[in-house]
């Protein structure tokens with residue numbers, strides 16, 4: 001592998017950017033070695049600054065569900081850009097976006113746009129606290145909800161990769177109001193709600209955990225959370241920043257048939273531009289400023305370019321059979337990986353939902369944070385580097401999910417499986 005230009009850039013970057021990156025997981029700390037700097041992308045492929053091509057299973061961490069540089073999405077952005085980049089006043093395209101989100105996501109009657117998933121979740125928690133006039137929230141170990149103070153407690157994703165699931169700088173008074181429970185453990189949630197239920201503003205959950213690899217909900221878990229929230233008057237927040245529009249056009253709530261009170265969105269809804277959103281019933285969303293007492297705002301919220309990219313992305317994923325194809329392709333990849341590992345006597349667990357997967361070098365099913373931590377991350381690192389050498393770019397951390405796009409067709413998956421076959425052999 002050639003890394004001359006990446007190495008040069010990384011060396012300069014480290015002088016002027018903390019860790020040389022603008023988001024921690026990009027630094028390759030989870031797998032060792034130095035990050036590759038990317039130059040351009042097309043369809044399922046990324047090209048680094050040294051001219052090497054990779055099949056990309058990161059997909060910008062979720063947004064690129066149609067593959068990179070999709071011509072219709074680029075054209076939609078270019079057309080809007082020519083009319084001006086931002087007005088700080090309402091525009092027609094924001095209304096179209098809101099209508100489309102309300103049409104697609106079962107529990108959403110009203111939606112407010114933000115500039116990132118972090119902001120969406122931060123605002124959702126404030127909204128839940130404002131509506132219920134309660135302070136405590138319940139979250140799950142290894143779930144990541146962005147980097148706002150109340151939620152950086154036993155978090156997943158980069159916080160986990162760096163071994164700092166709880167961040168320095170979060171006031172203790174805030175983390176005290178965040179109760180953290182094991183994912184998929186309804187008995188533990190019931191116990192806590194029975195003790196604190198009437199003080200709890202919200203239970204926030206990734207309906208499919210995607211920030212400790214990929215961990216789908218156990219049967220009855222989401223339904224159980226819904227019932228507990230109803231019983232104690234707490235709000236149920238589904239953080240669908242990752243799963244929204246990916247696992248189904250209506251997100252995980254459509255896939256599993258459970259309706260949250262508030263949904264947070266991001267990634268796909270911006271088609272690769274910075275964006276987030278929170279939605280829910282009219283009664284709850286109307287509590288936001290200017291109609292209600294819960295303050296929330298954003299200079300660039302609803303930015304026309306982000307709306308154009310997002311709208312076209314949402315339009316394209318409503319084509320008949322889109323999610324069925326994505327599910328089939330994910331399944332082909334994941335069953336291929338399992339068969340290859342089994343044949344070589346390598347203990348491997350693969351969790352998959354449409355368009356998303358998690359690979360764990362482990363001999364036990366992975367259902368929660370403890371199971372994730374029991375997997376062999378060192379082996380993942382070797383697998384990652386073996387694949388990189390063959391032109392396949394997996395997430396540079398064992399704690400991140402993999403993402404497929406519509407551009408990952410049979411040919412691309414077959415080529416990936418040739419590479420993984422060789423990579424398994426090096427373990």
Ligand code: PMP
Nearest residue numbers: 116117118144145146239241242
């Ligand atoms: N929630 C979830 C479930 C996420 O996966 C992420 C980002 N990976 C966030 C929130 C935060 O989104 P952002 O990085 O856009 O702030």
